Amino acid sequence: MTKVSIIGSGNLAQHLIQAFQLNSQIELVQVFARNKKSVAHLLDSDAITSDYSQLQVADVYIIAVSDDAIAEVSSQLPFENQLVVHTSGTVDLDTLHDKNRKGVFYPLQTFSKNKVVDFKTIPICLEAENKTDLQLLKKIAHSISDSVYEISSEQRKALHVGAVFVNNFVNYLYQIGNEICEDNQIPFDILKPLIQETANKIVTLSPKEAQTGPAKRNDLKTIAAHEQFLTDENQATIYKLLTQSIQNNGKKL
Amino acid sequence: MTKVSIIGSGNLAQHLIQAFQLNSQIELVQVFARNKKSVAHLLDSDAITSDYSQLQVADVYIIAVSDDAIAEVSSQLPFENQLVVHTSGTVDLDTLHDKNRKGVFYPLQTFSKNKVVDFKTIPICLEAENKTDLQLLKKIAHSISDSVYEISSEQRKALHVGAVFVNNFVNYLYQIGNEICEDNQIPFDILKPLIQETANKIVTLSPKEAQTGPAKRNDLKTIAAHEQFLTDENQATIYKLLTQSIQNNGKKL
Numbered sequence: 001m002t003k004v005s006i007i008g009s010g011n012l013a014q015h016l017i018q019a020f021q022l023n024s025q026i027e028l029v030q031v032f033a034r035n036k037k038s039v040a041h042l043l044d045s046d047a048i049t050s051d052y053s054q055l056q057v058a059d060v061y062i063i064a065v066s067d068d069a070i071a072e073v074s075s076q077l078p079f080e081n082q083l084v085v086h087t088s089g090t091v092d093l094d095t096l097h098d099k100n101r102k103g104v105f106y107p108l109q110t111f112s113k114n115k116v117v118d119f120k121t122i123p124i125c126l127e128a129e130n131k132t133d134l135q136l137l138k139k140i141a142h143s144i145s146d147s148v149y150e151i152s153s154e155q156r157k158a159l160h161v162g163a164v165f166v167n168n169f170v171n172y173l174y175q176i177g178n179e180i181c182e183d184n185q186i187p188f189d190i191l192k193p194l195i196q197e198t199a200n201k202i203v204t205l206s207p208k209e210a211q212t213g214p215a216k217r218n219d220l221k222t223i224a225a226h227e228q229f230l231t232d233e234n235q236a237t238i239y240k241l242l243t244q245s246i247q248n249n250g251k252k253l
Numbered sequence: 254m255t256k257v258s259i260i261g262s263g264n265l266a267q268h269l270i271q272a273f274q275l276n277s278q279i280e281l282v283q284v285f286a287r288n289k290k291s292v293a294h295l296l297d298s299d300a301i302t303s304d305y306s307q308l309q310v311a312d313v314y315i316i317a318v319s320d321d322a323i324a325e326v327s328s329q330l331p332f333e334n335q336l337v338v339h340t341s342g343t344v345d346l347d348t349l350h351d352k353n354r355k356g357v358f359y360p361l362q363t364f365s366k367n368k369v370v371d372f373k374t375i376p377i378c379l380e381a382e383n384k385t386d387l388q389l390l391k392k393i394a395h396s397i398s399d400s401v402y403e404i405s406s407e408q409r410k411a412l413h414v415g416a417v418f419v420n421n422f423v424n425y426l427y428q429i430g431n432e433i434c435e436d437n438q439i440p441f442d443i444l445k446p447l448i449q450e451t452a453n454k455i456v457t458l459s460p461k462e463a464q465t466g467p468a469k470r471n472d473l474k475t476i477a478a479h480e481q482f483l484t485d486e487n488q489a490t491i492y493k494l495l496t497q498s499i500q501n502n503g504k505k506l
Contacts, residue, residue: 109447171464197363198420211424238495245425
């Protein structure tokens with residue numbers, strides 16, 4: 001069995017703990033949590049430590065902490081020449097301390113505290129300094145996910161920017177849709193099937209093929225009516241920019 | 254049985270034809286199609302006409318044509334004081350010709366030619382000049398959908414703008430995500446589970462509660478790194494505007 005320890009106790013750490021616990025190929029050796037209570041509902045107390053010197057031997061140490069803490073945490077580890085990976089979409093491999101072998105184990109998904117996710121469908125992006133470590137990471141990743149990719153640090157940065165567009169920004173557009181509904185005494189529920197179908201469409205069509213709407217068909221009358229309707233300056237500015245951008249097909253504005 | 258005729262042969266008309274054909278409470282009397290071939294695969298030829306003077310008696314005539322053609326088509330109808338409804342999210346009730354009783358039967362969904370949609374989950378927004386007509390439209394709408402709303406012309410305009418944000422603009426952000434992947438030799442498939450989960454999240458959380466990301470947590474370091482990464486001017490402009498907008502929580506920029 002592959003021995004895994006997790007450093008961290010946040011959202012992602014907790015999802016990983018649960019995924020590895022369900023897994024017969026992985027032995028979850030230990031979890032490091034500054035506040036032991038934060039993961040006490042998931043593990044026996046003797047499998048939790050808040051003391052770096054108490055960390056036991058494992059095949060890989062997965063650091064699942066906030067981006068800013070990765071360098072510091074990896075420097076605190078009281079051993080050398082072990083495989084230590086972080087789980088961040090944005091942080092360089094080299095941010096990990098040099099005393100250990102470095103890698104990345106980045107599950108690309110949005111994790112909420114109270115929403116169970118099916119790890120099988122979550123893409124895991126891997127990076128390692130040497131082939132043997134990469135093979136081990138692949139084995140671990142495949143044990144919880146059907147979707148495993150080798151991704152360089154440069155590509156991971158690009159992916160993270162892409163994720164901001166399709167997750168953070170998309171959700172913000174949902175919020176604007178919600179605001180427009182509320183301002184006009186319309187239940188936001190009316191837009192939810194459209195939101196689902198918009199996401200479902202691109203499973204079979206490319207986004208370019210799936211694009212519809214007044215901007216795409218250059219329907220200037222509808223665009224003018226919408227711009228007149230939007231009295232909220234923030235909403236109007238976003239409407240104008242995205243409409244122009246679709247009209248110009250992404251070419252320089 | 255309620256007698257329904259459909260004027261039009263495009264995407265929506267075809268989806269409505271199929272929904273009514275499956276329905277025991279509705280008799281689909283006739284379809285008007287300028288080009289009879291366009292719906293010949295769906296109906297017997299004697300149920301299709303391209304001649305307004307051949308339109309038979311029905312309880313409601315549903316005009317499912319492009320927005321710009323609604324006024325002209327409704328003026329061509331060779332009868333008076335019948336219930337005539339259009340299916341548009343943007344067109345005023347009053348755009349329909351005065352000689353008939355007016356109404357709106359607007360299914361709020363994105364319809365693709367080759368993608369079957371389940372009408373049961375599609376919200377249908379109704380409007381009518383009088384109560385009896387509204388009741389009839391409700392009956393028809395409930396026969397194909399579980400989600401029926403009475404929506405005024407003003408509210409319908411707001412809804413359509415909201416739909417542009419959560420459908421057209423969201424899909425365009427998917428396209429940018431796709432471009433970023435392609436430019437960095439990353440399969441777009443890696444982002445698809447995130448796209449699905451982003452849409453699924455707001456079934457249980459409000460978009461405001463679901464918002465995450467560098468802009469939301471005001472992570473200036475990551476934002477600066479992303480802005481540096483985005484060399485495409487169009488992508489960079491959109492990134493900056495949406496980031497600022499999330500940081501300011503929608504307040505004036």
